């Protein structure tokens with residue numbers, strides 16, 4: 001629970017949703033997220049885990065190499081991250097929202113002192129109405145750009161900060177049944193009580209831009225469920241997707257925190 005009894009929500013936004021499946025970060029999508037946060041701010045408090053640093057950098061530079069080597073991706077992330085934050089800042093500022101940046105790596109969650117520092121920093125930011133925008137510190141850790149584990153970073157952060165809900169925004173209407181995917185007639189699994197039954201529905205498909213595919217989202221949801229936190233997997237390309245999910249106006253996957 002956030003300050004003044006507000007519901008604390010962690011929004012993880014993947015590269016696919018941020019680019020609206022193009023090769024460019026969508027300023028319109030970032031504005032759409034800001035508008036929703038602004039409309040919901042009396043009842044909800046948001047923490048954002050945002051991918052997109054590498055995608056932004058690719059708009060500006062071409063580094064030597066084929067762009068797939070890990071060290072080249074790390075350099076692209078270092079170039080893109082300040083631009084990503086500038087785009088968040090500019091769009092959110094117009095809406096009266098304040099932004100801040102936290103770069104974290106998994107190892108930080110294993111050291112008690114670092115865990116405490118992350119908690120202290122983010123809690124002070126939230127108390128002062130600064131929206132924390134988190135990404136992995138790709139200079140010191142490569143897990144996420146190898147495996148797409150911004151999803152896991154979102155789960156670890158959600159648990160540490162005791163959020164009420166995690167929304168993972170991607171480019172599908174949640175998790176589809178495997179049969180429906182094979183037949184190209186996508187059908188969403190809307191409610192999941194037993195997360196173990198989901199495993200058989202996952203294909204190893206990944207979109208051309210994202211890294212983790214659905215597996216890393218389910219792994220994240222499992223960590224969250226073990227900590228009694230609900231996860232929603234939502235299509236972030238839709239305008240107003242957070243509000244529409246809250247009002248049950250779109251189809252998405254809800255992974256309950258209890259069996």
Ligand SMILES: Nc1ncnc2c1ncn2[C@@H]1O[C@H](COP(=O)(O)OP(=O)(O)O)[C@@H](O)[C@H]1O
Nearest residue numbers: 014015016170175176203207210211212213214
């Ligand atoms: N059962 C499933 N339902 C929906 N998507 C799936 C499923 N199995 C694999 N996928 C793939 O997972 C992709 C989303 O993950 P990813 O590409 O890593 O996106 P993001 O950038 O949002 O993290 C989908 O575009 C799809 O190709």
Ligand SMILES: N[C@@H](CCC(=O)OP(=O)(O)O)C(=O)O
Nearest residue numbers: 014015051052053054148211
């Ligand atoms: N830290 C990287 C994130 C890469 C990543 O995991 O992307 P995604 O699978 O879209 O969540 C970046 O900002 O580009």
